[in-house]
Amino acid sequence: MTYTLHSMQNSGNCYKPRLLMHQLGIPFRLIDTDSFDGSTRTPEYLALNPNGKVPLLVLPDGRRLAESNAMLLHLAEGTPYLPGDKYDRALCYQWLFFEQYSHEPYIAVARSWLRLMPGGRERMSAERLADLHARGYKALAVMEERLGEAPWFAGDGYSVADIALFAYTHVAGDGDFDLAPYPRIRDWLGRIAAVPGHVGMDWRP
Amino acid sequence: MTYTLHSMQNSGNCYKPRLLMHQLGIPFRLIDTDSFDGSTRTPEYLALNPNGKVPLLVLPDGRRLAESNAMLLHLAEGTPYLPGDKYDRALCYQWLFFEQYSHEPYIAVARSWLRLMPGGRERMSAERLADLHARGYKALAVMEERLGEAPWFAGDGYSVADIALFAYTHVAGDGDFDLAPYPRIRDWLGRIAAVPGHVGMDWRP
Numbered sequence: 265m266t267y268t269l270h271s272m273q274n275s276g277n278c279y280k281p282r283l284l285m286h287q288l289g290i291p292f293r294l295i296d297t298d299s300f301d302g303s304t305r306t307p308e309y310l311a312l313n314p315n316g317k318v319p320l321l322v323l324p325d326g327r328r329l330a331e332s333n334a335m336l337l338h339l340a341e342g343t344p345y346l347p348g349d350k351y352d353r354a355l356c357y358q359w360l361f362f363e364q365y366s367h368e369p370y371i372a373v374a375r376s377w378l379r380l381m382p383g384g385r386e387r388m389s390a391e392r393l394a395d396l397h398a399r400g401y402k403a404l405a406v407m408e409e410r411l412g413e414a415p416w417f418a419g420d421g422y423s424v425a426d427i428a429l430f431a432y433t434h435v436a437g438d439g440d441f442d443l444a445p446y447p448r449i450r451d452w453l454g455r456i457a458a459v460p461g462h463v464g465m466d467w468r469p
Numbered sequence: 470m471t472y473t474l475h476s477m478q479n480s481g482n483c484y485k486p487r488l489l490m491h492q493l494g495i496p497f498r499l500i501d502t503d504s505f506d507g508s509t510r511t512p513e514y515l516a517l518n519p520n521g522k523v524p525l526l527v528l529p530d531g532r533r534l535a536e537s538n539a540m541l542l543h544l545a546e547g548t549p550y551l552p553g554d555k556y557d558r559a560l561c562y563q564w565l566f567f568e569q570y571s572h573e574p575y576i577a578v579a580r581s582w583l584r585l586m587p588g589g590r591e592r593m594s595a596e597r598l599a600d601l602h603a604r605g606y607k608a609l610a611v612m613e614e615r616l617g618e619a620p621w622f623a624g625d626g627y628s629v630a631d632i633a634l635f636a637y638t639h640v641a642g643d644g645d646f647d648l649a650p651y652p653r654i655r656d657w658l659g660r661i662a663a664v665p666g667h668v669g670m671d672w673r674p
Contacts (some may be wrong), residue, residue: 314611315571327556331570334562338485341555350546351532365536365569366520406519 267292268322270312272299274380276372276431277332278319279465284339284427287461292469300381309450332361332431336424344422352419359417359425362406370400372432397441404446407433411448415455422459430456435465471524472497475517479585481577481636482537485525488509489544489632492516492666493579497620497674538565541629547553550551550629557624564622564630567611568637577637579644602646609651612638616653620660626662640670 267285269292271278271416275439285292297303297318304316313330321329329335337360346416347353374396377384410417417425434453436443443450456462474497476483490497498562502508502523509521509605517538518525519534526534534540545551552558579601582589612634615622622630639658641648648655 272554314614315567323556327561329563331566333562333566334559337562338555338559341558344495350543351528351534353546354534354539354543357542358536360535361536361538361566361569362520365573369574409519 265324265326267324268295268319269293270295270297270309270315270318270322272274272297272318273468274465275299275318276375276435276465277368280332280431281321281335281339282469283431283463284336284345284424286429286463286467286469287459288339288343290339296437296469318444332362333428336360337429340424342347345419345427347419347423349419350385352423356418356423356425360428362403363428366399366406367403367429368432370396370403371436371441374400374441375435376439378440378458379438396439398442400436400439404433404436404441404443406421408448411452415452422456426452426456431465437465446458470529470531472529473500474498475500475502475514475523475525475527477502477523478673479670480504480523481580481640481670482573485629485632485636486524486540486544487672487674488524488636488668489541489629491551491557491668491672491674492550492664493544493548495544507636522593527568538569538629538633541565541633545629550632552624552628554624557667559625560625561628565626565633567608569628570632571611572605572608572634573637575601575608576644576646579646580603580637580640581644583645584643591643598645601644604645605641605644609638609641609646609654613651615651620657627661631657631661636670 267290269281271282271294273296297309299318304318305308310316312328315330317330319332319335321335323329329338337346348355374393377388416422417429430453433449472495474486476499478501480510481485502514504523508514509523517533520535524537524540526540532653534543542551552561553665583594601609622634622643635658638654
């Protein structure tokens with residue numbers, strides 16, 4: 265038995281565990297599950313994940329785990345991808361929650377409406393998009409400030425905090441965000457792409 | 470030196486670390502910081518937390534930690550409030566991210582508009598409130614289903630997953646949510662209130 269990931273290929277949240285499992289050398293099976301065509305709302309899928317979202321990780325023993333950042337913490341425990349220092353690990357937790365509360369709901373959601381959802385760009389109001397942009401740019405400003413203090417988000421090196429924030433930041437342009445005024449973020453995106461074992465969002469096991 | 474918590478008394482997110490530190494017997498100093506009167510947007514506060522939110526925990530050595538659920542994980546490491554079993558701990562992570570992504574943005578936000586924000590109830594549109602209620606009730610349904618499998622959210626006993634979900638669930642009525650159709654949630658709220666060292670949201674150190 266090995267790991268199984270229910271995953272939508274162009275979802276940043278699903279990309280996070282794909283990237284980490286590749287870097288950890290963990291073999292896994294991918295089951296494509298499209299959250300736009302109702303596949304995450306079938307009775308069969310809701311029996312696996314009552315919250316009706318991807319990704320969903322099925323462990324080798326059959327037990328299930330939802331929430332992309334929970335997968336990152338679980339898989340990274342005891343590896344260099346989760347800082348061994350207690351405070352650095354706390355910062356790692358901090359940035360994972362920042363990503364899900366202050367970043368993803370704006371940067372990923374703008375991308376989803378403008379690039380992924382059929383007819384989304386037409387249905388998105390100018391007012392709603394302006395709000396997503398204002399809040400998303402605020403998150404990018406917080407990231408830019410952090411990267412003025414240290415090259416990585418938590419501890420001395422690349423960690424799951426960087427993976428979580430990379431997932432939607434590197435495709436922020438899909439939601440009409442302009443990263444030109446964020447030179448530290450652009451440098452950091454380059455550093456991540458140069459980490460051994462890095463693969464892009466289109467990679468499949 | 471001891472811990473200092475920048476905290477708004479009626480914020481559920483700020484209540485989480487207050488409750489856990491009380492149960493852990495960790496002394497701390499409280500600095501009242503009102504996110505409605507601009508106190509979290511001053512240059513002095515933004516120098517402490519660039520994301521401009523409460524709570525903010527200052528550790529005894531002066532280093533800072535944001536994000537309520539990151540504080541819970543950090544403070545609970547090595548204690549019975551974070552499960553020792555690897556899978557139970559992963560479930561704990563899962564529910565903490567569920568709380569911040571699928572629960573708090575609806576149940577806490579409805580409460581904030583209807584009960585805390587001056588004039589909020591008048592300015593809230595019926596359409597927006599209906600959306601908050603639909604999504605919040607979906608989160609409650611997911612919780613009710615989990616509580617049909619086990620009395621606690623992660624592992625064999627009360628953990629930080631329960632603390633995080635308790636914070637806004639027990640005051641969901643403030644956002645005009647009705648918990649009557651969720652008997653397992655109501656029983657679980659009672660179990661939490663009976664845990665040794667439990668204190669309510671109005672408790673201060």
